[in-house]
Amino acid sequence: MDRLIDAISETHNPSVVGIDPTPQLIPQAVTASMVEDAYGSMRQSGDYTDLVPQAMAMSYFLFGQAIIDAVAGIVPAVKPQIAMYEALGAIGVSAYNQTCRYAQEQGLYVIGDIKRADIGTSAAHYAHHLSGISATLPIPEAPAHTDPWHEDAVTVNPYLGADAVKPFLDAAEPHDKDVFCLVHTSNPSATQIQDLQLVNGQHVYEHVGMLVDQQNRNTTGLHGYGRLGAVVGATYPAQGRALRARMPHTFFLIPGYGAQGGTATDIAAMADEHGSGIIVNSSRAIIGAWKRRDHTTMRNPDEALAVVMACARDAAIDMRDNLRAALT
């Protein structure tokens, strides 16, 4: 986590902007212009099968690029949500890759919210998100190693157990990347399974947290945290506080701030004694901030994206200032 923690120190900002584009969050002027472009490029062939995914994928990319330009220099990281892009098929995944790549080029740490894991052999292939792909070909121009994903970290689901997460850690280590494991999620039904009490009195989420922290104990970086982070929802402050006490070697990624109701006060108890050890995500409250303004100045795509950017920037600054105030 050292690279992420250094980036947080440089920006004095423990927050990450989530890039979760949906048709409702993209200004109409942007989508309409992308539909026109896609329609124009397909007119020759007369095959419009991919018109909607192509127009949406282009809109998502342009929108993500605008958000990244707006918040680069204010936040240390972004967290693109692959679900929105995968919904569009192959062209959507390509827009996801391009968005991650653009964010890295702007100096941002990229957390790919992919929530993967599977039995060993399948997990090993999902882990290429972190390791990239290597092939030695008898073609001198072909690079021996390529990273098609452009992510610095990914999220994983621990339900299958340690062997499903290990391939991600094995891939992360040599490439200096990180993994964030779901420990207590932010959604309303999170308690249904995660808060079940085990025979030893511990809750399921505490047991998962303990396994994650054990993994980190002997592999901490310069700032005292290991490569395996924990996802802990802002909407469950009591559980978050309990986890911080039991997980001194684990860095927390905290979603649920803003649109889901989590506040800076809820989060403060999840930080370590120096007010660090956490990064807080907000997606819709930042990328959709433009929807709270009047839209009379959004007559074309450029004007619309300028408003999106100004509003996202203001919202990111407000979030940074609220977190700073709560953590000092």
Ligand SMILES: O=c1ccn([C@@H]2O[C@H](COP(=O)(O)O)[C@@H](O)[C@H]2O)c(=O)[nH]1
């Ligand atoms: O427990 C979890 C794990 C992941 N998420 C993801 O974070 C963002 C939150 O979006 P908001 O618009 O800020 O609510 C989204 O991508 C979720 O899939 C989470 O919310 N909770």
